[in-house]
Amino acid sequence: MSVTILVGAQFGDEGKGKIVDYISASADMVVRFQGGDNAGHTVVNERGAFKLHLIPCGIFKKGCKTLAGTGMVINPDELLKELDELESSGIDVEHLYISSRAIILMPYHIELDCLSESTGRTGIGTTKRGIGYAYADRARRDALRFENLLDPEYREIRLQRILPTINAELVAKGGKSLSIEFLREKLNYWAERLGHRIVDAVSFVNDSINSGEKLLFEGQLGAMKDIDLGIYPYVTSSNPTAAYAAVAAGFPISKITEIIGVLKAFSSAVGTGPFPTEIKGDEAYVFRGTGENIDDEFGARTGRARQVGWLDLPVLKYASIINGFTSLAVCKIDKLDDFDEIKICVKYKLDGMEINHMPSARELERVEPVYITVPGWKTQTRQIRQYSDLPINAKKYLEIIEKATGVPVKYIGVGPARDEIITRNIK
Ligand code: GDP
Ligand code: IMO
Ligand code: MG
Numbered sequence: 001m002s003v004t005i006l007v008g009a010q011f012g013d014e015g016k017g018k019i020v021d022y023i024s025a026s027a028d029m030v031v032r033f034q035g036g037d038n039a040g041h042t043v044v045n046e047r048g049a050f051k052l053h054l055i056p057c058g059i060f061k062k063g064c065k066t067l068a069g070t071g072m073v074i075n076p077d078e079l080l081k082e083l084d085e086l087e088s089s090g091i092d093v094e095h096l097y098i099s100s101r102a103i104i105l106m107p108y109h110i111e112l113d114c115l116s117e118s119t120g121r122t123g124i125g126t127t128k129r130g131i132g133y134a135y136a137d138r139a140r141r142d143a144l145r146f147e148n149l150l151d152p153e154y155r156e157i158r159l160q161r162i163l164p165t166i167n168a169e170l171v172a173k174g175g176k177s178l179s180i181e182f183l184r185e186k187l188n189y190w191a192e193r194l195g196h197r198i199v200d201a202v203s204f205v206n207d208s209i210n211s212g213e214k215l216l217f218e219g220q221l222g223a224m225k226d227i228d229l230g231i232y233p234y235v236t237s238s239n240p241t242a243a244y245a246a247v248a249a250g251f252p253i254s255k256i257t258e259i260i261g262v263l264k265a266f267s268s269a270v271g272t273g274p275f276p277t278e279i280k281g282d283e284a285y286v287f288r289g290t291g292e293n294i295d296d297e298f299g300a301r302t303g304r305a306r307q308v309g310w311l312d313l314p315v316l317k318y319a320s321i322i323n324g325f326t327s328l329a330v331c332k333i334d335k336l337d338d339f340d341e342i343k344i345c346v347k348y349k350l351d352g353m354e355i356n357h358m359p360s361a362r363e364l365e366r367v368e369p370v371y372i373t374v375p376g377w378k379t380q381t382r383q384i385r386q387y388s389d390l391p392i393n394a395k396k397y398l399e400i401i402e403k404a405t406g407v408p409v410k411y412i413g414v415g416p417a418r419d420e421i422i423t424r425n426i427k
Pocket of ligand 3: 012013039040300301
């Protein structure tokens with residue numbers, strides 16, 4: 001039995017998809033435990049190049065069960081689209097299950113998100129996928145859950161009860177109200193197409209754990225965008241932090257055996273909010289690229305150019321504290337191959353004073369990053385598969401990360417494809 005939780009240690013897009021695809025080789029079940037189709041998880045393997053939004057990246061492992069878990073908000077139309085796309089690439093999607101307690105993300109959630117963003121009311125640069133509004137409905141007990149797809153009578157009662165409030169909100173924001181017939185038809189269609197995949201996820205997950213299987217929980221986004229612990233209000237509406245995997249899936253935290261923090265060898269973020277180590281102007285091109293390559297820094301969900309910057313150790317230290325990582329996966333070390341010198345932010349100063357905590361978003365806008373400069377390695381790392389073959393300065397770079405976080409680096413990504421990785425045996 002083993003329960004591994006894998007989460008992002010920065011601002012999202014750290015390379016979670018690649019690492020989940022790689023380590024799911026030894027998993028019996030992979031569970032996405034929060035978020036919705038705001039995610040874009042890139043996988044490059046022998047089956048092709050994929051950007052997954054809702055389906056766990058363990059889907060490529062034959063026979064592996066995959067679960068869209070309870071903590072998620074799922075747009076059924078997007079899920080069906082993703083299933084169809086994978087099937088048309090010859091991927092077996094039979095073992096994709098959906099938690100009966102997962103929230104159904106409805107068309108009006110998307111409309112409300114778009115209206116809020118376009119009027120600048122929230123102004124946080126969401127993915128416009130309706131994520132915040134679906135979670136808001138969950139909190140105010142107005143959401144429909146996948147279990148409702150299996151119960152037409154109750155579904156109709158719920159729909160009739162919630163729709164007047166939803167329509168009033170749509171109109172108040174400058175949108176149009178939706179007819180009950182339109183939504184009823186959608187729900188009927190989703191019930192028909194997805195009903196057979198719905199499971200009681202609590203017994204599904206706990207039975208798997210108790211029968212000795214290996215489970216991998218895949219997070220969405222990263223620590224700095226956690227609704228409680230991140231750069232509020234520039235955050236998502238769920239908890240991309242490891243402990244939430246147990247809360248959402250309904251298993252005891254004592255069962256967790258490994259917590260993997262995924263990070264990029266530099267920093268990136270998309271959307272509004274503070275980003276202390278940002279590189280502005282033409283220099284950013286070195287990390288961002290043009291968008292032509294699968295590993296260029298453009299949103300896998302929205303296509304927006306990502307902000308890029310130097311590695312930020314205060315962010316990593318904070319992510320380690322709140323998650324309790326037992327190992328790290330450092331992706332994109334190959335993107336540093338050509339630098340003469342590399343900058344690393346080692347601490348922040350606020351109003352001239354060094355600080356040892358992660359400040360509020362407002363203060364983070366004002367912090368002054370303190371950098372050290374380390375020599376680059378000027379060696380191509382993409383072909384390297386053994387840790388011992390890495391250039392000495394690349395090893396030193398990784399050691400700086402280990403020392404700052406107190407966590408060993410177990411996986412090192414040297415390219416976007418599944419096999420472009422170095423695995424270390426750590427205790
Ligand atoms: P996720 O949301 O955490 O799954 O990450 P994304 O897929 O949104 O973004 C990560 C980007 O980095 C994608 O373009 C990946 O193809 C790419 N990537 C991941 N690991 C590596 C690596 O080790 N080297 C390179 N060059 N690209 C990588
Ligand atoms: P993965 O899983 C990067 C960002 C948005 C915005 C904020 C809130 O691929 O790492 P939301 O649509 O969730 O209400 O937007 O969060 N965001 C992401 N940034 N990667 C993601 O997912 C993201 N999902 C949301 O840009 O700043
Ligand atoms: Mg992504």
